[in-house]
Amino acid sequence: MSLNKLFSVVTAFIVTFFSFGAPALANGTNYAEPKQLGFMEPVTEVMRDIVGFHDLLLWMCIIVSVFVLVLMIYIFIKFNAKANPNPSSTTHHTGLEIVWTTVPILILLVIAIPSFKLLYKEDVIPQSDLTIKAIGNQWYWTYEYPDHDNMSIDAYILSDEDAKAAGHPRLLGTDAHIVVPVNKTVRMIVTASDVIHAWAMPAFGVKIDAVPGKLNETWFKAEKEGMFYGQCSELCGKDHGFMPIMVKVVSQEEYEAWLVEAKEEYAETETDNLTRVAAVLPAQQ
Numbered sequence: 001m002s003l004n005k006l007f008s009v010v011t012a013f014i015v016t017f018f019s020f021g022a023p024a025l026a027n028g029t030n031y032a033e034p035k036q037l038g039f040m041e042p043v044t045e046v047m048r049d050i051v052g053f054h055d056l057l058l059w060m061c062i063i064v065s066v067f068v069l070v071l072m073i074y075i076f077i078k079f080n081a082k083a084n085p086n087p088s089s090t091t092h093h094t095g096l097e098i099v100w101t102t103v104p105i106l107i108l109l110v111i112a113i114p115s116f117k118l119l120y121k122e123d124v125i126p127q128s129d130l131t132i133k134a135i136g137n138q139w140y141w142t143y144e145y146p147d148h149d150n151m152s153i154d155a156y157i158l159s160d161e162d163a164k165a166a167g168h169p170r171l172l173g174t175d176a177h178i179v180v181p182v183n184k185t186v187r188m189i190v191t192a193s194d195v196i197h198a199w200a201m202p203a204f205g206v207k208i209d210a211v212p213g214k215l216n217e218t219w220f221k222a223e224k225e226g227m228f229y230g231q232c233s234e235l236c237g238k239d240h241g242f243m244p245i246m247v248k249v250v251s252q253e254e255y256e257a258w259l260v261e262a263k264e265e266y267a268e269t270e271t272d273n274l275t276r277v278a279a280v281l282p283a284q285q
Helices: 003-025 045-079 094-123 161-164 254-268 273-284
Strands: 132-139 141-143 151-155 178-181 184-193 196-199 204-212 216-220 226-232 244-250
Touching: 045 094, 132 196, 132 204, 141 216, 151 244, 151 254, 178 254, 184 196, 184 204, 196 244, 204 216, 244 254
Parallel strands: 132 184, 178 244
Antiparallel strands: 132 141, 141 151, 184 216, 196 204, 196 226, 226 244
16 A cells, blocks of 8 residues: 555544544533543533643644654655665754754644633633532532522432432432522532542533642533533542532522522531531441
């Protein structure tokens, strides 16, 4: 097979895969589908930028890898000892040295500029409409609404049977969840009461450590209503996989109606997390 044919085949495969294959495999909307390849559908501006940056890096990696592969194959064929018995004695080429110095610098600049912009967007929290405090415990999450009578919600994983009956994915359903209004900026304060956990919601582009004795902050602004699923993404203990996260995004009217009910149900909840953890631990052993 000639070099031109080889290059055409490789190019055709890459274009076909990324034009048709990748979107078909990335079909998880609110949670990852089994055997899914690719990200879930973004529902925040930050997640869209993360996906865009990932795609940019992927294309750059493919282009560089294909270029190096084709170049090596060309060299193997064109300059092997049999085809080229009298090799050149050239040891210095100013033009080539300028190219292999400037091109990597340009590639790094193309990567660095959007990377810094994305880091800044994730780190700087805009004016928020709502604050929620998430506390990681072994092995469940506690949520507090400091703007609404400090009501506190504990969210435990559902059994397989209960999750199926409620229509939640296996190992991702909880007996309670937080509710946020759509198109509102939510400021998340994240900490832990025992060991290091991590609050991660892939569709929102949010993943932040929950560290005992420290308050970390992040934010999201969901642009689509629905139930979204995440998990603790830190290896926090033997039951680490039993810390799913559920966030329901609703309209402003539905959110205000939920607040009325939630205040009655959760406002009087005891907020002594150490007491709750002590009560839960024996059952987890």
